[in-house]
Amino acid sequence: MRRVQFAFVLALTPLASAADPALECSDAGSQVEIGACVSEMRDRVEGALAVALDIARGSAGELDEVTGRKVALPALDAAQSAWAVYRDAHCDAVGVSFGGGSGTGIAITSCHIELGRARTRDLMAMAR
Incomplete structure (x- = not known):
């Protein structure tokens, strides 16, 4: 099941080499259209981030169960x-x-996308 979730997150998360989100939306044309494009992109990244967090939380919970210590999940939640x-x-x-x-607005949304992509990668690395 975890492999399926991992594949799902990878499908939702653009490659690390992706351009600046606003540049990725430059085909949109006007500033209003670019704003709408980056907003949609942010929503997709937030969805991938939520899935990655669920996967990482599952891994942390399993680790806590195996070790008999209740530290990994609280640490992950505090970090998030x-x-x-x-x-x-x-x-x-x-x-x-x-x-x-x-x-x-485009700059702020682009920032959320860039940091969200990085956090998704970090969370998935923790879930291995």
């Missing part, structure tokens, strides 16, 4: 919470660097 706070603060800082310009 801290990561979410970091992601939001970092991406807000990226947005502020646009000085309130019209590309601010």
Whole structure:
């Protein structure tokens, strides 16, 4: 079952060599269309991230069960919470660097995508 879930996450997560999300959406045309494109991309990344977190939580729970220690799952949950706070603060800082310009929303969403892709990879590495 874990192999099927892993394959599912890989299918949802673009290759590490993917371009900046806004550039990936450059075919969309207008800034409004690029914004819609990156929003859809963010939703897909968030879906993959949720699946990866479920897989990693399952692995952590199994480790806790095998070792008789209840530390892996709480540590993962604490790390995930801290990561979410970091992601939001970092991406807000990226947005502020646009000085309130019209590309601010696209920049923030692109930041969420990039960090979400990286976190998904990290979670899947923990689940092996």
